[in-house]
Amino acid sequence: MTNSLTNLRQAFSVYTKSEVLGLVFLGFSAGLPFLLVFSTLSAWLRDEGVTLAVIGYFSWVGVTYSIKVFWAPVVDHVKLPWVTRVMGKRRSWMLLAQAGIVLGLLGLSQADTSSQLHLIAGLAVFIAFCSSTQDIAVDAYRIEAASTEFQGAMAAAYVFGYRVALLVAGAGVFYIAEFSSWQMAYLVMSALMFVGVLTTFVVKEPVHQGVEDAASQAVSGSKLNQLTHWFVDAVINPFVEFFTRNGKAGLLILLLIAVYKLSDITMGVMANPFYLDLGFSKKEIADISKIFGFFMTIAGAALGGIMVVRYGLMRPLLLGAIMVSSTNFLFALLAVSEPDLWLLAGVISADNLSGGIATSVFIAYLSSLTNSAYTATQYALFSSLMTLPAKLLGGLSGHIVEIFGYQMFFIYAAVIGFPAIILVSVLNWLTKQRSHNP
Secondary structure, X not given: OHHHHXXXXXXXXXXXXXXXXXXHHHHHHXXXXXXXXXXXXXXXXXXOOOOHHHHHHHHHHHHHHHOHHHOHHXXXXXXXXXXXXXXXXXXXXXXXXXXXXXXXXXXXXXXXXOOOHHHHHHHHHHHHHHXXXXXXXXHHHHHHHOOXXXXXXXXXXXXXXXXXXXXXXXXXXXXXXHHOOHHHHHHHHHHHOHHHHHHHHHXXXXXXXXXXXXXXXXXXXXXXXXXXXXXXXXXXXXXXXXXXXXXXXXXXXXXXXXXXXXXXXXXXXXXXXXXXXXOOOHHHHHHHHHHHHHHHHHHHHHHHHHHHHHHOOHHHHHHHXXXXXXXXXXXXXXXXXXXXXXXXXXXXXXXXXXXXXXXHHHHHHHHHOOOHHHHHHHHHHHHHHHHHHHHXXXXXXXXXXXXXXXXXXXXXXXXXXXXXXXXHHHXXXXXXXXXXXX
């Protein structure tokens, strides 16, 4: 019993590490701008009488987050004048991105929705660009600041901070707008970004073991040769290195990344319409999803981080895939049951707990796949691949519900999680084979 308690304390002690605690505040800084250029901004525009058609166009701002892989090589290799010398590669890019977000939010806080929609759209794109750039730098910092053993805890801390930021940028902005104005709400949000700015100054720059930036190398020849050298080193080499290191298993790894979140994201598209169609009120849905959903997600993320410390990556990764798929069967059961708040709370709790475990473990797994020479570029590729197929498939969710009903939809959402379970099992077997036959 004493040994068990000691082991438990040691497992939880990972969350007292300074690197892990710093990720809470960097996660907050990463999560704060996200809703402010999406659903929260849409609510502001609608409240001011902007048409739904125009608001729909604003959703294209989200494309910025999906294509960040294209400028990740710049963040990985280009040094910022003076700032990089003083703060280091990762912190300098974080600071630049955070400064851009602050300026963008300040601009929105002064904008007039009745006459400056083009300006608001431009500022939203600018904020999204700076926000996704911050994501690239923070992800690279998170991976380089701790060993693989602690990546689960780092991911859990990041998820916690990110989720708190979503509450602040969602419910918090609504409260401020209700008692003051939307402009004041965005002004307060710009001030809260200094949480990330101060954290960037406090945390230590991680040790880099990567190649020297091409921009700093004395490459002989013409400007074209230098540009070609930079492109190969910054853009081509990260992909070549990944497949050189992983061999044929690299394709299986990329396939796993593409399908791991399919079940979770596909189900999420129809979750709120499903609750409403069951007869639950918006207040009941909000109360349960905010209270149970938030705390169960955080608990799941924390458990996932501890599991990675105790059991490594592959077993928790498999558990997460199984749990995410299985909870969709609970939604299928809910679809044929009489509406009951306690049953709804139980299903949402199970879904968010499994989602929290799967997310923190999966982020840790993606982090372990990167090479320190190309951290930002490779992780940006993985994170883009992680969501794009799921988003495309999620677009068909409404048609499936209309044709087959909610019960069959949730069974379908559970079944498309099976490939992830199979791929994790296969890769786990390959990893064991490789360790036995080096």
